[in-house]
Amino acid sequence: MHALQYTTHGGPEVLSWTAAPDVHAGPGQVRVEVRAASVNPIDWKLFTGMMSGGQPMTGTGYLGHDAAGVVDEVGDGVTGVAVGDDVFGLGSNTQAEHAVLASWAAKPSSVDWAVAAAVGVGGETSERALRLLGVEAGETLLIDGGAGGVGAIAVQMAVARGIRVVASSSEANHGYLEEIGAIPVLYGEGMGDRVVAATGGPVDAVFDVAGKTPVEQLVALVPAPAKVLSIANFSAGEVGAQVTVGGADAQPTKALAEVKDLLEQNQLVVKVQTFPFDRAEEAYRISQGGHVRGKLALVP
Numbered sequence: 001m002h003a004l005q006y007t008t009h010g011g012p013e014v015l016s017w018t019a020a021p022d023v024h025a026g027p028g029q030v031r032v033e034v035r036a037a038s039v040n041p042i043d044w045k046l047f048t049g050m051m052s053g054g055q056p057m058t059g060t061g062y063l064g065h066d067a068a069g070v071v072d073e074v075g076d077g078v079t080g081v082a083v084g085d086d087v088f089g090l091g092s093n094t095q096a097e098h099a100v101l102a103s104w105a106a107k108p109s110s111v112d113w114a115v116a117a118a119v120g121v122g123g124e125t126s127e128r129a130l131r132l133l134g135v136e137a138g139e140t141l142l143i144d145g146g147a148g149g150v151g152a153i154a155v156q157m158a159v160a161r162g163i164r165v166v167a168s169s170s171e172a173n174h175g176y177l178e179e180i181g182a183i184p185v186l187y188g189e190g191m192g193d194r195v196v197a198a199t200g201g202p203v204d205a206v207f208d209v210a211g212k213t214p215v216e217q218l219v220a221l222v223p224a225p226a227k228v229l230s231i232a233n234f235s236a237g238e239v240g241a242q243v244t245v246g247g248a249d250a251q252p253t254k255a256l257a258e259v260k261d262l263l264e265q266n267q268l269v270v271k272v273q274t275f276p277f278d279r280a281e282e283a284y285r286i287s288q289g290g291h292v293r294g295k296l297a298l299v300p
């Protein structure tokens with residue numbers, strides 16, 4: 001099979017779409033014939049070497065953490081899914097012709113492959129963040145970085161739960177934020193004042209998606225520091241904010257089931273720009289630019 005891969009750290013030019021060893025479903029897993037896999041910032045953080053701790057590259061690196069596709073192998077112990085079923089979910093090395101998923105849900109027939117792939121990582125991350133923040137219906141949530149891959153899903157998941165959402169983006173994405181149900185505010189200097197003006201007071205919780213606003217400014221908007229949760233500012237814990245990277249915090253099967261329901265009920269829509277796998281370099285250059293609206297996905 002073919003897979004997106006790299007053997008040296010660097011920019012998107014190090015990527016190639018070439019032959020790779022076959023993969024197979026282990027116990028509790030399924031293998032899919034990939035119809036789409038989404039681009040997440042973690043992928044370029046890996047191939048650029050940002051996550052390597054200064055260690056040189058050894059071996060071959062593969063990319064992708066979510067995908068949508070047709071099940072073509074079912075691992076031992078797996079029930080409720082069969083060869084030929086359309087699914088979307090989470091796995092590793094998903095930017096390939098075949099990928100192994102560790103968690104999945106049935107793909108609603110009304111949803112494009114690229115959209116189904118696009119809601120994997122973003123959906124799991126959003127469910128985790130809202131759960132850890134303990135934000136409830138009727139409360140007000142600020143999502144700092146609401147127009148990108150995680151933010152756009154978090155906005156809609158929160159709105160569907162009856163939460164009032166104020167979200168930050170550049171001016172260019174304010175229309176998009178309104179479309180998906182959030183009160184838009186401009187990020188950057190003075191954002192706190194703009195949030196208070198837009199909502200009529202402080203907020204109950206902050207989901208810091210972008211990790212760009214000084215965390216002290218976010219903490220000033222909520223009743224207690226732990227009502228701020230960051231997925232991108234790893235020093236936010238120093239002032240008592242929560243930081244999550246997944247692991248034991250994650251409940252992927254539950255999250256994907258919620259995402260599937262939202263897709264079926266038309267309560268979650270994601271704008272997706274697609275690129276063929278062999279033009280992944282272009283998609284990654286856009287992702288690295290840091291101003292994605294919705295999601296980028298790769299397709300065969």
Ligand SMILES: NC(=O)c1ccc[n+]([C@@H]2O[C@H](COP(=O)([O-])OP(=O)(O)OC[C@H]3O[C@@H](n4cnc5c(N)ncnc54)[C@H](OP(=O)(O)O)[C@@H]3O)[C@@H](O)[C@H]2O)c1
Binds near residue numbers: 040149172244
């Ligand atoms: N810890 C975890 O478990 C976890 C999980 C998933 C993702 N992440 C991390 O979370 C971050 C966001 O991921 P993503 O997939 O949503 O990225 P993305 O799709 O690239 O979106 C980036 C968004 O950030 C916004 N943005 C840019 N500058 C900003 C600023 N100064 N203030 C607020 N927002 C700003 C952009 O809005 P404009 O286009 O309007 O400028 C854009 O919509 C990445 O660092 C990713 O690695 C962490």
